[in-house]
Amino acid sequence: MPRLPTIRVGVLDELARQVRHATPAVLRRQIERLDELASELEPERWYPAEWIIFRITSYRPDTGDLAPGVVLGRALLASLSALGEHLSEAAGLTPDDCPAWPGLDELAARWGVSRRTVERRRELGLVARRVRTGPSVARVVFRPEAVEAFERAHAARFHATPAPAPLTEDQTRRVLRLASRYRASLGWARTRVAERIAERLGRSPGAVRRVLLDHDARAAEPIFPPTPRLASRQDAVCARALRRGIDPARVAHRLGVTPAHVRRAAVRERARLLRTLELVGPTLPTFSRPDAREVLLAPEPVRTNPAEPAPTSLRELIESMRERHPPDPLAESARIIAYRFLIHEAARTVRACAGRNPPAELVDRAETDLRHAASLNASIVRAQLRVVIDAAEEALALRLDALRERDARRLVLGSITTAAREVARADPARLDPGRAGRIAGRVSVAVARFAQRARAGLHAKGEPASRASPRVPAGAVVPDWTRRVEPWQAWLEPDPRLRAHVRALPVTPYAAALSARFGWDARPPRTLAELARELGTTPVAAAKIEREATRRALNLARNTHL
Incomplete structure (x- = not known):
């Protein structure tokens, strides 16, 4: 029996799993509602998940039963036919339930197109049924009334035309x-x-x-020999090469494939890395609103997010942590809400990146949202650095700069990482903007516990638990902690040399492209589509500009250190 098609919309996939044990009569009613739903959907409109479930099942789920979210009408239309097959299989439909209904071959002859074209038109809202014609045989059929309604809705686009004559x-x-x-x-x-x-x-x-x-x-000797399929290790090679600004044509020549294969391999590797992340956490009901992105990312603390790198001198970092900054609970609350929304959106986008060749636009959208989320986390932690160092030094009973260089570096970075994890766990529904320091209390307790565990290790090495003069040398270095607050930064953050040399690029558009792409211009990072609109070009051209800018900046960095 042919394999059931994949349902690419998460809410429909979950629905198919939940109702597969329903009675055949209930499943048949739900299949009929799919035809009605397909005729009502607008491709460019967003639909809440709760409304979709209610429209198909007549059951209104509680908000806790279903992850909040919205689905684009076009994506919903493309998966309704697959859902119809899953429900038909669960209901055990037979040819007696669908007498004389047309199948793929009948529709292809009726419209004067190929079976493949009919399959593509199913993605526009032509809902199919799957009937069992034998022990291991199934056939896809369509309700005649639904076919006629589909033809009326797409009369201009799907007018039957005679097939062209084959080549002589x-x-x-x-x-x-x-x-x-x-x-x-x-x-x-x-x-x-x-x-x-x-x-x-x-x-x-x-x-x-x-x-x-x-x-x-x-042919024994084809004109176009089959292109070898790249292994997963080569996917990683392609992704790493393109991140470094190497031309896909050079990589393709080295691997014996086409540049298009290299680009697709890089996207596959990026999608694979995204799927390794556990993008879970608290959400708000407002996340499912169609205008959630415009509203929740509109506050100025979210839009004008400073992304300055942290000091790389250990002593300077410790001194900067002692500086006091007046708390801004409203900005903190807006950033935490925006952070949780971006994680929620990235998780939803990653779920849509199924299949061997996921859409590059979706992968880019998820990566850009995660970059923005990481910068918001760093901004929230930056405002809590005084809380972090006070909690750590109180638990240790000595100053951090009185420790040995290695211990001081480990405790400083560990305390900041602990604070970043607390920010990631924060539930925006439990934060009261009118009470300053709400997140500060959680950060202080978590950092104190971390420092107490680290203190036991210091005592085991014979370190005195008393204050002493600074022992951290002036030349001690430390990595930029703003690049370490989230796990995905390990591969999403660009080479640190890019930012150091971006302003020295001789051609201005390249510097502007990199700054906008990674949010170095005090604004959120942009997708390739957004960057293309700013540059007045296409996403493909914007990707070329980004690669060329990366290559030039890295070459400049190498020549500077010669």
Whole structure:
């Protein structure tokens, strides 16, 4: 029996698992509601998860039964047919339940298109049923009334047209002759060759490409040899190379693949790393509102987030931690809410990055939200540094700069990391902006416990628990703690040399592109699509600008240290 299709919308996938043990009568009613829902959805509108569940099941779930969220109408339409198959399988539909209903072949003949085209049109809201025609045989069928409603809704786009005549033998020979010439002299890929030949013959690129595919499938020496599938280790190589600004064409030449393969491999590796994260935590009901991103990320403390690097001198870092800053509970609350929302959105986007080749736009959106979340966490911790050092020194009963350099570095970074974890665990629903220091109390207790555990280790080494003169030398260095507050920063943060040399780039657009991409301009980091709008170009061109800027900045850093 053919495998059931994947449901790519999380709320629908969860619904399919929950209702699979319902009675056949209940499942049939829910399948019928899918047809009604498909005719009502608007592709560009966002729909709350609770409303979707209610519309299909007539049951209104409690907010605790379902993770809050919204689903874009286009994504919902694309998964309704898959959900219909899952519910049909659970209901055990047979041909007697769907008498004389058209299948894929019937619709293909009715519309004058291929089966593949009918499969693509299912993603526009054409809901299918899956009927069992034998012990291990299943067939996909469609309700006639739903097909007619679908045709009326998409009359302009799906008007039946006669299929073009196939290529003649002379045209086929010419296609193969031109393809061999282009491949040998220009090294073009199959798609580009098909587009060029189609232009010369006045045919569609798809028809020419099918001729080339059929020939290569039968030929002992194909014109376009099959491209080897990159291993997971090579995916990591591609992602690392592109992060360093290396041209995909150079990587492709080295691996024996096309630049498109390199870009897809890099996206696969980035998606794999995102799926290793546990993006869980408290949420608010407002996170499911369609305008949540515009509202929750609008406060000025969230939009104008300072992202200055921390001192890399251990003594300077300790001295800066002793500085007092007046508390701003409203800014703290806004940043914590925005932080939790960004984590929630990133988790939702990562769940949508299923399959071997996830969409690059979704991966970029999740990474950008996580970069912004990490910068907000660092800003909240920065405002609590005095609390951190006071709690640590009180638990140790001595100053941090009185410790040995190695111990001082471990305690300072460990205390800051502990504070960052407390910020990540904070529940915005329990924070009262009118009470200053709410997060400070949690940070103080957590850091004190960490320092007490570390104090036992110091005593075991014979360290005195008394105050002493500073022992941290002036030349002691420490990593930038703002790059260590979240686990994903290990691969999402760019090379630290980029920021040090970005302003020295000779061409201004490159410096502006890097600053905007990573939020070094005191604004939130931008996706490639957002960067492209700012630069007045396309996302593909923006990606090229980012790689070129990265390459130039790294070359400048290397030449500076020669």
